[in-house]
Amino acid sequence: MAPTTAAVQAAVETASTAETARITATLIRVTGDWSLAEDCVQDAFARALADWPERGIPRNPGAWLTTVARNRAIDRMRSAASERKAVRELTVLAELEGLAEDAVIDPAADDDRLRLIYTCCHPALPFDARVALTLRTVAGLTTAEIARAFLVSEATMSKRLVRARTKIRDAGIPYRVPPPELITERTAGILAVLYLLFNEGYSATGGDSLIREPLVREAIRLTRLLIALLDGSPQEPEAMGLLALMLFHHARRTARTDATGDLVTLEAQDRALWDSAAVAEAAALLAAADRLGISRGARPGSYRIQAAIAACHMTAGSPDSTDFARIAMLYDALAHIAPSPVVELNRAVAVAMSQGPEAGLALIDQLDRTRSLEGYYLLPAARADLLRRLGRKSEAGLAYRRARDLAPTEAERRYLNKRLAETSPACPSESSLNTHSAPAGKEQQ
Incomplete structure (x- = not known):
């Protein structure tokens, strides 16, 4: 029985969230061509929308998409190699053809995504370009979606992305996790980008709406990904603190505005509307980050301190019982x-x-x-x-x-x-x- 249109659409959206960054990162590593990688991944999702309604949703959508994107890259690279008889294209083709069709379980996939995040957030790029490139390449948002989020035209955002990719190519920015002596500084820059994404969604800098939910959710998702990729890194406790901070704030999302969309300040909010599961997760994350930091001799950074401030508010039974003296400290x-x-x-x-x-x-x-x-x-x-x-x-x-x-x-x-x-x-x-x-x-x- 053929799947329904709604089932196919849901499967494609789930796969897009879970697989876009991984497949894109792998193709970028092999080809060195950001535009080619992104185009091939988009082609794979377009093919899924056309094929899955007739042939059914594959048991492993990620592997299916990886294979289609890989084959599309091979076709384009073969064409380029044939036209230019370029040795490099032939070398890349050999590596592409060597990618396993079940690359979705390739243990190198996480390394590729970590490389991708560090490259998108390289300090040689302007800060706005880092944000846009992270949303486009790591989060998988379309250029139009990013443009709407930051209240600029799609053409303006497209130029911003092109300039960022050109800068990466022309400046020879390496597609890699930085060496140990730079890891702390560079990871701090990534956390700053993710926090900016969250802040823009949490309290918009313009427009009619106070909250931009898609940006908030993407910031939280990317921070979760980064924590998983930083397992064992000295920056892991601070990344956990940032996620706790985001979750504390996001837990109040339904209480921050009333039925008409007007702002409701914290002390006037109905605390029964707060997401208790998110508050509990944030508190547990913060406690784990503090324990991990102590075990590694790492002092709390700005995100862990801000999360501790948020915890004072979110764990208080009422505005009057909030420990403002501790917050001031x-x-x-x-x-x-x-x-x-x-x-x-x-x-x-x-x-x-x-x-x-x-x-x-x-x-x-x-x-x-x-x-x-x-x-x-x-x-x-x-x-x-x-x-x-x-x-x-x-x-x-x-x-x-x-x-x-x-x-x-x-x-x-x-x-x-x-x-x-x-x-x-x-x-x-x-x-x-x-x-x-x-x-x-x-x-x-």
Whole structure:
């Protein structure tokens, strides 16, 4: 009995998630040609959509796709070798033909994917190119999907990807895991790319929607992959900390907006809506990362510290029982190893919650005078909330207007407009602090 269209589509989507990076990485290793590898993998999936409805879904879709992509690469390389009589093409052909048809279980596959991730995130590439290339080649997103995610045209994103591949070729960027003396630095760069992907999905930098779920899920999936590939590496505990951080934040996804799409701050969220399984996994991951770090003599890095901050929020029974004094101490530790104005802003919010709004406001005003967060809407938003709590409504209103004018998404602007309305003399003052800091401390949003 022929499979249904829905069954074929589901099988292709599952295989795309599981196999695209592996097959692409193997073809890149053999051919050295990124465009050829990507084209052949896409051809394999197109062939699956045409063949599987009639011939049935293969028992091992990954092996089937690998064979089709390999054969397509062989055909194209044969054509090129025939036209140019190039020795290199003939050598590559021999290696392609030597690939086992069951390459899906090849133990070298994980090595190929790790090489692919390190190449996509090579420091010689511009940061935006690293992100785009990782999404395209490792995550398997289409150029159009990546363009929509980052609010640029498909043509612009296509040019960005072409420039990245050209840079890899012209600069001779090696397709390999870096040598031991560079592994820590290079892995830190990969973690930064993955965290940026998560942040862009968790709190969009533009558009009508606050959350871009596909980007969040891809960031989590790629971080899981990296942890598996880093087994035994010194960077493994920090990668585990990053995954824990992502899971803590993502656990609140259904509670962060209401039925109309408006923002709901952490303290106002219905904690029954939080994903308890994700919270439990994140807590276990963080504990395992800490144990592993201690056993290897590795101090906590920025992601493990941020995950510990998120844990304080996510394991508290209520907003009032949150240990803000510990959170402020953790931000002190974070500022020591990864100083930034955003970290200082988050620390100021924690101080306000543990020591009173006056103490937090003094820190925020000091930070504001440095102009280091000029244009960052969360600074005036935090200041406005503290002023409102102190009953200084007119000053709070001015700060809310400033924050609203700087807010990047419509959902955040609507939220700030509601807060602005509450500063009217007719509205009673509220006692809760509703700042929502990001990206070094997204726990309030």
